[in-house]
Amino acid sequence: MGLGEGLAGRNAELAGRKGGLAGRKGGLAICYEGSRGGGRSAKMPCMADDGWPAGDPRRYFDAPIDPVHLRESSPNVYRRAMWLAIGIVVGCGLLALGGWSIVDGGWWGVLLGVLAALVGLLLFVRGLIASNATKPFRGGPLAPGMVMEQADDTVRMLVLGEISRDPAATPEFAYRLVTFRAREQTHFVPGQRIPCVLHGFVAPPWSGRWWSFDASPITWATADQTVLDGAASAIPVPEWDQLLAGAQRLGEIRRKWTRLARVSSEDLPESLRRPPTRLGVPVEWQADGRARFVGSVADAVSV
Numbered sequence: 249m250g251l252g253e254g255l256a257g258r259n260a261e262l263a264g265r266k267g268g269l270a271g272r273k274g275g276l277a278i279c280y281e282g283s284r285g286g287g288r289s290a291k292m293p294c295m296a297d298d299g300w301p302a303g304d305p306r307r308y309f310d311a312p313i314d315p316v317h318l319r320e321s322s323p324n325v326y327r328r329a330m331w332l333a334i335g336i337v338v339g340c341g342l343l344a345l346g347g348w349s350i351v352d353g354g355w356w357g358v359l360l361g362v363l364a365a366l367v368g369l370l371l372f373v374r375g376l377i378a379s380n381a382t383k384p385f386r387g388g389p390l391a392p393g394m395v396m397e398q399a400d401d402t403v404r405m406l407v408l409g410e411i412s413r414d415p416a417a418t419p420e421f422a423y424r425l426v427t428f429r430a431r432e433q434t435h436f437v438p439g440q441r442i443p444c445v446l447h448g449f450v451a452p453p454w455s456g457r458w459w460s461f462d463a464s465p466i467t468w469a470t471a472d473q474t475v476l477d478g479a480a481s482a483i484p485v486p487e488w489d490q491l492l493a494g495a496q497r498l499g500e501i502r503r504k505w506t507r508l509a510r511v512s513s514e515d516l517p518e519s520l521r522r523p524p525t526r527l528g529v530p531v532e533w534q535a536d537g538r539a540r541f542v543g544s545v546a547d548a549v550s551v
Contacts, residue, residue, distance in 0.1 A: 299484035301523035302410035302419060307390050307482055309445045313382055313469045320433040322381040322468040385469040388445035392483050392491045393463060395440040396498055401429045403436045407463040408491040409446050414456055415526045416539045423494040425507040426463050442467060443479035460508055486517045
């Protein structure tokens with residue numbers, strides 16, 4: 249079975265589940281709750297019939313994190329400790345070596361000492377600011393992801409994320425190939441569709457778009473199937489279809505050192521180029537390609 253057939257089958261299955269997850273009453277969606285271990289409830293926002301546009305407040309992950317499941321599933325659980333150890337041991341060592349070279353060395357020793365001190369300082373700061381495994385799941389935007397390759401414990405997953413930073417501008421999207429090592433308690437197969445949380449955005453303040461981003465599967469944060477289904481339903485079907493189209497560019501993306509490739513506006517469907525809302529507020533798209541907000545703050549979603 250090909251990727252297209254597998255995605256179509258999962259879309260049909262997901263559409264069948266929607267009836268049990270959300271209802272309609274008086275024009276308002278009824279939220280659902282999924283039970284979790286320990287008697288807690290995992291609340292996800294009410295679902296629209298076809299998800300919500302990128303950047304909508306309801307597209308942000310807002311569900312309790314299962315710390316036990318996270319420790320067993322996420323390969324980044326010891327990431328902060330690793331970077332902190334590298335920063336303290338290697339960084340402080342290079343700082344000491346740099347200081348000694350500057351004091352006792354010749355001109356070349358001073359030069360090497362300054363370089364060593366700078367590298368050591370950067371490693372030390374990098375260790376201090378490293379995030380832990382739970383940070384990506386504290387309110388990040390949801391995005392579609394699909395496993396493209398699984399070899400031994402190495403998994404490569406393609407993610408489609410919005411990179412535009414101006415809410416009044418035409419949305420821009422990019423593919424990002426994320427590589428990670430699967431833990432023994434996790435299961436990933438090619439063609440598997442996984443909602444992800446975007447994080448680690450990189451861009452200078454003056455840039456109108458993000459230059460890079462990272463993504464983490466929400467299956468690392470929770471095993472609650474209700475939450476997983478709700479997150480998948482929050483993402484519109486056109487975004488899942490656009491992600492599947494990105495599989496044809498996998499070789500190109502893999503060759504890029506950034507593992508990121510922008511999606512041309514001509515390749516996007518109309519529903520992604522001109523979504524009906526931005527920031528959760530209705531908009532009208534002008535001839536110059538800019539959005540004009542036609543709603544008010546009362547129309548925005550309270551989250």
